Amino acid sequence: MKGWQVETRGDIPVFKDLTVPSPGPGQVQIQIEACGLNFADLLMVKGTYQDTPEAPFTPGLEVCGKVIAQGDGVSAPAIGQRVAVFGGQGGLAEIGCFPADRCVAVPDSMPSTVAAGFIVAYGTSHVALAHKARLQPGERLLVLGAAGGVGLTAVELGANMGAEVIAVARGPEKLQIAKDHGATHLIDAGAPDLREQVKALGGADVVYDAVGGDAFDAAFRATNPGGRIIVIGFASGTVPQIKANHLMVKNIDVMGVYWGGYLKFDPKVVTDSLAALFAMYGAGGLRPHVSHVLALDKADEALELLRSRRSTGKVVVAP
Missing domain, CATH: 3.90.180.10 (Medium-chain alcohol dehydrogenases, catalytic domain)
Known part of the structure; x- marks a missing residue:
């Protein structure tokens, strides 16, 4: 073969x-x-x-x-x-x-x-948003890398869960795709003022980050007190360094999600998530x-x- x-x-x-x-x-x-x-x-x-x-x-x-x-x-x-x-x-x-x-x-x-x-893209985002971050209707979800393989599924699932989605992606074509999948607000990743733009929208309650680097730093500073940051990956090539005292002062939770790891220590999380996702697809709720x-x-x-x-x-x- x-x-x-x-x-x-x-x-x-x-x-x-x-x-x-x-x-x-x-x-x-x-x-x-x-x-x-x-x-x-x-x-x-x-x-x-x-x-x-x-x-x-x-x-x-x-x-x-x-x-x-x-x-x-x-x-x-x-x-x-x-x-x-x-x-x-x-x-x-x-x-x-x-x-x-x-x-x-x-x-x-x-x-x-x-x-x-x-499986991987939707599974990662569903476990991250529903199981780990417990995203609630009406919360503001910031998605970095919003037109990528996992990011776009986070946009779609977040919108389906009733969140107000802020999509960050590079260029009008990618931003349009994020909008087509449920994003309410669009920010170009090349803009120098990501933090200010997110803050102007009311800040982020939940951040979904598959990018890392400078984008993580800006998103961290735009996260509301009591917010949650989900670390998915580091497409920028730079792993962020987090200041623990800032976590403490803002009461922010930072949580890592490695979807494949659940297969080893808690596979039921994955099987339950996939069952829910295939049901959503069958009902026409996912594109x-x-x-x-x-x-x-x-x-x-x-x-x-x-x-x-x-x-x-x-x-x-x-x-």
């Missing part, structure tokens, strides 16, 4: 012929129809992601496809069933083997290119945005779309 492989930690992935993997105990073998890319894939390729596998490995955290074989001890999902799964690696190939207990049945109404990028779908042999170009921030919503590779 064809697939991408990082042969040495930190090296650029190579497109090559790979041995078809056989499912081990507790695994299913999946004919991959689509692989959703995430910023974490870029970190994994560099070798800086917290869960980077030992090389050689195939990148691609989440996929959608049909089950074609079962490993020992597996009775579900059934062969022939279409599922989505967060496997942590192995997605940028024609076939992969993934934990059976992580597979989620995909509704017939959901295309594979949508399902492949649904996932996929800006690019590329062929498997173009996965390097797909990753570059993320790296250069030229994408909006999700980028998907379809073998």
